Amino acid sequence: MASTASPTMLTKFESKSSRAKGIAFHPKRPWILVALHSSTIQLWDYRMGTLIDRFEEHDGPVRGVDFHKTQPLFVSGGDDYKIKVWSYQTRRCLFTLNGHLDYVRTVFFHHELPWIISSSDDQTIRIWNWQNRSLICTMTGHNHYTMCAQFHPKDDLVVSASLDQSVRVWDISGLRKKHSAPTSMTFEDQMSRGNQNQADMFGNTDAVVKFVLEGHDRGVNWVAFHPTLPLIVSAGDDRLVKLWRMSETKAWEVDTCRGHFQNASGCLFHPHQDLILSVGEDKTVRVWDLNKRTSVQSFKRENDRFWVIAAHPEINLFAAGHDNGVMVFKLERERPASAFYQNSVFFINKDKHVRSYDFQKNQESPTLLTLKKLGSPWVPPRSLSYNPAERAILVTSSAEGGSYELINLPRDGAGSMDATATHRGLGDSAVFVARNRFAVFNSTAQQIDIKDLTNSTTKSIKPPTGTTDIYFGGTGNLLLITPTAVHLYDIQQKKSTAEVAVNGVKYVVWSNDGLYAALLSKHNVTIVTKTLEQVSTLHETIRIKSATWDDAGVLLYSTLNHIKYTLLNGDNGIVRTLDQTVYLVRVKARTVYCLDRSAKPKILNIDPTEYRFKLALVKRNYEEMLQIIKNSSLVGQSIISYLQKKGYPEIALQFVQDPQTRFELAIECGNLDVAVEMAKQLDRPKLWARLTTEALAHGNHQIVEMTYQKLRQFDKLSFLYLATGDEAKLARMGKIAEHRGDFTARFQNALYLGDIEDRITMFKEIDLYPLAYMTARSHGLEEECASILEATGLTEDQITLPTVGEPLTPPKPLVATFKANWPTKATSQSFFEKALLGQFEGLAIEEEPTAASNGLGFEVGEDEITKENGNLIDADDEEDAAGWDMGDVPIEEDGDFVEVENTDAGGSGISEADLWARNSPLAADHVAGGSFETAMQLLNRQIGAINFEPLKPRFLEIYQATKTYLPASSGLPPLVNYVRRTLDETSPRNVLPTIPRDIESLASIDLQKGYDLMRANKLEDGARVFKGILHALIVNAVSTVSEVEEAKKLITSAAEYSIAMSIELSRRSLSPENIKRSLELSAYFTIPKLEVAHRQLALISAMKLAFQKKNFSAALSFANRILANGVGPKNLENARKVKAQCERNPADAIEIEFDQFAEFDICSASHTPIYAGSAFEVCAFDGSKYQPKYKGAVCMVCEVCEIGKNGSGLKLVA
Secondary structure, three states: OEEOOOOOOEEEEEEEOOOEEEEEEOOOOOEEEEEEOOOOEEEEEOOOOEEEEEEOOOOOOEEEEEEOOOOOEEEEEEOOOOEEEEEOOOOEEEEEEOOOOOOEEEEEEOOOOOEEEEEEOOOEEEEEEOOOOEEEEEEEOOOOOEEEEEEOOOOOEEEEEEOOOEEEEEEOHHHHHHHOOOOOOOHHHHHHHHHHOOOOOOOOOOOEEEEEEEOOOOOEEEEEEOOOOOEEEEEEOOOEEEEEEEOOOOEEEEEEEEOOOOOEEEEEEOOOOOEEEEEEOOOEEEEEEOOOOOEEEEEEOOOOOEEEEEEOOOOOOEEEEEOOEEEEEEOOOOOOOEEEEOOEEEEEOOOOEEEEEEOOOOEEOOOOEEOOOOOOOOOOEEEEEEEOOOOEEEEEEOHHHOEEEEEEOOOOOOOOOEOOOEEEEEOOEEEEEEOOEEEEEEOOOOEEEEEEOOOOEEEEEOOOOOOOEEEEOOOOEEEEEOOOOEEEEEOOOOEEEEEEOOOOEEEEEEOOOOOEEEEEEOOEEEEEEOOOOEEEEEEOOOOEEEEEEOOOOOEEEEEOOEEEEEOOOOOEEEEEEOOOOEEEEEEEOOEEEEEEOOOOEEEEEOOOHHHHHHHHHHOOOHHHHHHHHHHOOOOOHHHHHHHHHOOOHHHHOOOOOOHHHHHHHHHHHOOHHHHHHHHHHHOOHHHHHHHHHHHHHHOOHHHHHHHHHHHOOHHHHHHHHHHHOOHHHHHHHHHHHHHHOOHHHHHHHHHHHOOHHHHHHHHHHOOOHHHHHHHHHHOOOHHHHHHHHHHHOOOHHHOOOOOOOOOOOOOOOOOOHHHOOOOOOOOOOOHHHHHHHHHHHHHOOOOOOOOOEOOOOOEOOOOHHHOOHHHHOOHHHHHHHHHOOOOOOOOOOOHHHOOOOOOOOOOOOOOHHHHHHHHOOOHHHHHHOOOHHHHHHHHHHHHOEOOOHHHHHHHHHHHHHOEEEEOOOOOOOOEEEEOEOOOOOOOOOOOOEOOOOOHHHHHHHHHHHHHHHHHOOOHHHHHHHHHHHHHHHHOOOEOOHHHHHHHHHHHHHHHHHHHHHHHHHHHHOOOOOOHHHHHHHHHHOOOOOOOHHHHHHHHHHHHHHHHHOOEHHHHHHHHHHHHHHOOOHHHHHHHHHHHHHHHHOOOEOOOOOOOOOOOEEEOOOOOOEEEOOOOOEEOOOOOOEEOHHHOOOEOOOOOOEEOOOOOOOOOOEO
16 A cells, blocks of 8 residues: 555555445444455454455345444345345345346445435435335436435435436435324424425425535536535545535535546545545545645555445444455554653643543543644644653654654643643654653654754664664663564663564553563564563464553553453463453553543453462462452353463362363362262263272272272272272172172182182082082092082093192282272372361361361361271262162172171261261251351352351351260370261261251240340340341251241241341431431331231330321321230220321321331331332342342341342251
């Protein structure tokens, strides 16, 4: 692309194709439709530079396309006389509108109504309703091809251009009224409407010609309305671009823009600036000043004629279609010139005013300076460099070959003012390099001048060949940018001291401590040290726009649609998405300060948790990592895969819920407990096989035994029992093989056991008497030999025997190793894991003699290593697992021979407390077993519990009540006895602990105590009792479903009393002057559903207060309710008196927010009414209601659950 005027047009995207005749921008997405002369419609993502789709149903060239403003539709028209409406979601043509008799030139959607306008070579303009797919208006009047027709962006007008050399403006208000919804009209309206739309010569009142604009000497190719002003621009074959103005009654030509030297094929108004853009067959795009009608810029292609131009409706982007495709471009850079110093950013806005923004005060300054005279009015300043010592700025502009201006900022910054003491000069870049020196680079001369503050040159430098830009490189140094490298240049020594090979660097951003710099190119970020040693580099597919450094040394950078981060080691990720492109200035904690494209300061909130966590991981700052994990919800595949990749699977395990991923991570970090748990959940043979391999590597033969059982690998299981010396189970395997009829396995087990008799018996059973005889003979069993000979009818002389050696017997193990695992692989925990396991120690019992949490919610006793495998099979699986695939063969032996560890399923190393947590889904049983963490997880899932501090006494109460301790010998820990509630159960799989203060106890003791305190007016003590009931019910257990209903009633009752008491206590804490609020709260005190006797107390209190304060209407309603309850003769008598008194004047002296006739609940936090039909949030446990603003807070009634969080429901029965 060559330019004949200014080089500031920035090409953002180019496509290569056949001739582009129509283009349209999507209003929201970075898409552009291109209609080609080859009959194809292309859909491009111009941001990514990728072809999204092709639409090919037209026959012949497609000349017009347009996106719908809101619907996923676009319309096209072509030389096949057809208009097609497409869905880009389903990628197909929805329907075709037929009617035109010649080529369709342009098609556009109406901005508001379901209309499409089309212009055609059949000399007509047609308006279609795309919803009912009908033609609603045909506009005739042009007497040659109609080249273009468009709706006005706001008014009921249409403008059209034709080769008959005229531009016509049409009034379509009649069409709108005819096709819009009917409304009631007065007679005057009807008359004025009748007079307003005079029929044309054919009697058509839907669309009438308002103006005919004649001035072009040749055919007119394009015409467009101004988005806001009553202006029209047109382009024609007479090579002219004409500007027209219109009023209500007339239209006239304003001026002509001359410059094209071939047909002008398209034109439009700049959506946001006073500019006109036009394209022509002279291969140029030209920009004109709307006010002066003079050429501002022009850009020329070498070989391609331009046919069409379009503007993006929202952002500063244009597209032009030419002979070989389409180009998307900007007229100017939109990056605001800015400089950051300490807590302020200095920037130049669109009006060329210098302003500053203070981050601490979050306040923008008034205009410090105006730079209207700098450079061209249409070219914004390119860069800004700030000198804090002199409070001076250096501003550069690319206009007129490049210039700079040195200006001192006023100290007070009051009001807008012109720059006074300024120094100017020619140069492409200018930066301060010291307190009283700045460098100016002139690319044409390839020279850098070092100047003082009087603009006098003190030194000249010849930079490396091809230098394109300069940046500050540290005091006394410059960074020189070339197309393929960056040089660090020492100004004093006049030589390059370092160099790094990086292509296409456009911007340099220094870290806050000056130790690192980020080199930004179009698609790459390279981080280097201050001596240009490369630290890391990354590539982005979308353009990188800006960057800034976090105080912790993390680089945040923005692309067109994201803010991302990168650590020094190259680890990167997304911080947040962007609605619009911004330029980052500063990051502070969770806040990003930036400038948008209109040079307005913006503050964006971010969540730095992910990159702070990764930084802590890189620095091995485990305390910070632990803090982040405890206080945030870091989840997602990216963080998991990151931790895995970095060799921290044990940390990744803390974030994962998916069983498959948890299994993979557990295997990777050697956490066999989690691996077993997940394998049981997933129950797939491949996983059991992998677990076997890992458990063998760890020497954990108990898990290996379980996996062999799961996989039915009997031969391996037998060998495992042989290797571990477990003869009892080996004998059991022999019995199982016998029941299964598997003689090979039976022989193998008998061989392992050295059981000669069993081998001989088996040979006999399968008629292998020679082998039976040989076995008996080799082991000296003479009687057995004789019986075999007798059974076969042979004598010893009749058989020939080979030489028999000494019999071999398997050696007996000296130590029974099957009772303990063999630790062959180190499983020591990292500091981080230990810290994680200790994060719930606040709830642990310090005096507990043997148990410590292992992070899975089970105790780890000193002798856990001796636990046997019987417990590694789930209760649900045990029947099958112990059954060993017997088939239909009847089993004569006792169950002992079949079930592995049936007699001691508890295992020698697992305490009963562990079994409680395994056997029950109730939080109370997990607490009793010491597994506080899993209890909390259960409560969180069931009722949304988030604040467990109030439950600490209850946790400890249950934990202590389920064990008794008997002192043992001196120096030994006490003997622990576990207290059960399932007294009749003998199977370890069904034992459950006793839970203190059960439902019956709470109802008969605690609830009655609360009632007594209510009656005694000891509300503070009563509130504590009812909260205690709620806490006891959260962690409790019942045995029958009917008891569950009783528990629910008890929860409701305790919650109602808690709310009532809190309302009354709030009232009593009010100052005496706050009478209105006191009256309201006393009225609300009567709303909760209390026992009748207690409700009477609330009603009497409210009635008395209302009567004293002369709120007779309210007092009367309370008196009526007291009488309706009919409890207490004295109360009834008082109520009758008050009622009689109030009925004389039933009015309230003080208006309160209490509607006695409306249904409402009381918000438990604000103590305000929640009327029926209005939105509210609920506590999942106690049912208390809250105003929507309290969602996410902790419930005020139970003090445990999160308001508005739905759970699966509290589980009280196992």
